[in-house]
Amino acid sequence: MNKHPLCPVTPEDVVHFSEDGAICIRKVFDAEWCARMNLAVERLLSNPGKRAREAVKGGDPGRFHMNVFMWRWDPDFRDFALNSPLPELAAQLLDTNAVSLFYDQAFIKEPGTTAVTDWHQDLPFWPAKGNDIISLWVALTPVNVEASGVEYVAGSHKWGKFYRAVTPDKDARFSSNEYEECPDFSKLKGDPKYRFVSWSCDAGDVICHHPLTVHGATGNASPNRRAAISVRYAGRDARWDPRDSVMKIEGDPETKLQAGDPLVLDGVFPIAWRRETASA
Numbered sequence: 001m002n003k004h005p006l007c008p009v010t011p012e013d014v015v016h017f018s019e020d021g022a023i024c025i026r027k028v029f030d031a032e033w034c035a036r037m038n039l040a041v042e043r044l045l046s047n048p049g050k051r052a053r054e055a056v057k058g059g060d061p062g063r064f065h066m067n068v069f070m071w072r073w074d075p076d077f078r079d080f081a082l083n084s085p086l087p088e089l090a091a092q093l094l095d096t097n098a099v100s101l102f103y104d105q106a107f108i109k110e111p112g113t114t115a116v117t118d119w120h121q122d123l124p125f126w127p128a129k130g131n132d133i134i135s136l137w138v139a140l141t142p143v144n145v146e147a148s149g150v151e152y153v154a155g156s157h158k159w160g161k162f163y164r165a166v167t168p169d170k171d172a173r174f175s176s177n178e179y180e181e182c183p184d185f186s187k188l189k190g191d192p193k194y195r196f197v198s199w200s201c202d203a204g205d206v207i208c209h210h211p212l213t214v215h216g217a218t219g220n221a222s223p224n225r226r227a228a229i230s231v232r233y234a235g236r237d238a239r240w241d242p243r244d245s246v247m248k249i250e251g252d253p254e255t256k257l258q259a260g261d262p263l264v265l266d267g268v269f270p271i272a273w274r275r276e277t278a279s280a
């Protein structure tokens with residue numbers, strides 16, 4: 001199993017990521033990692049635990065399974081988040097000397113799922129703020145962009161917008177009226193104001209996005225499972241920002257962190273990668 005990305009990140013990738021707020025890095029994981037994590041996904045689906053969400057409605061022939069914090073209880077997910085090429089990739093794209101693990105999240109769509117992932121930004125869901133938070137969406141299966149891919153609105157992380165959070169299962173606890181609703185960008189595809197970016201992936205490719213980049217996804221019209229794990233890492237300016245209507249973080253960081261503290265806390269937001277020669 002590889003320890004470093006198989007395809008190194010280039011300085012052009014760093015610039016591209018900062019401009020578009022989304023980039024696909026090919027061949028981050030070898031086949032052994034993908035096989036191991038697909039077994040872990042299988043285990044997760046049959047034993048989902050207390051934080052699982054299912055977003056399909058009656059009559060949907062598929063299954064849209066989401067889960068969070070798998071790294072806290074499953075050794076394979078733990079290794080994936082802390083001892084794989086991912087944290088180094090995060091640090092390279094954030095151009096920083098150290099990253100902590102924020103959390104991991106599974107997005108599994110079985111064949112025939114009609115439930116979409118609504119257009120959204122990630123930051124409104126989180127008790128966090130800052131630009132230096134990155135989500136690494138790892139394709140564990142091949143992903144055909146038309147059938148089940150995620151799409152991003154390039155540059156939307158720079159709009160200064162903070163859209164209301166909406167979970168795929170429409171959990172009312174998230175929908176704070178303080179913020180405007182995120183438009184349905186699938187209806188704005190022909191509008192020259194917006195540039196959409198998306199990628200078909202092989203297993204082991206990673207799509208990386210900024211926490212304010214607007215994104216959404218179709219269901220799964222392919223005959224195969226679409227399994228992806230998003231692992232989120234925090235860098236330099238990421239801060240604890242407890243607000244109403246945000247997700248609950250496992251491990252009760254609210255009892256240990258003050259608003260404005262860095263997103264670093266043993267056992268909760270552990271340091272996942274540090275440059276060896278870095279002094280801080």
Ligand SMILES: O=C(O)CCC(=O)C(=O)O
Nearest residue numbers: 107117122137217228230
């Ligand atoms: O895989 C999906 O459908 C959504 C992924 C997503 O929203 C994320 O990684 O933040």
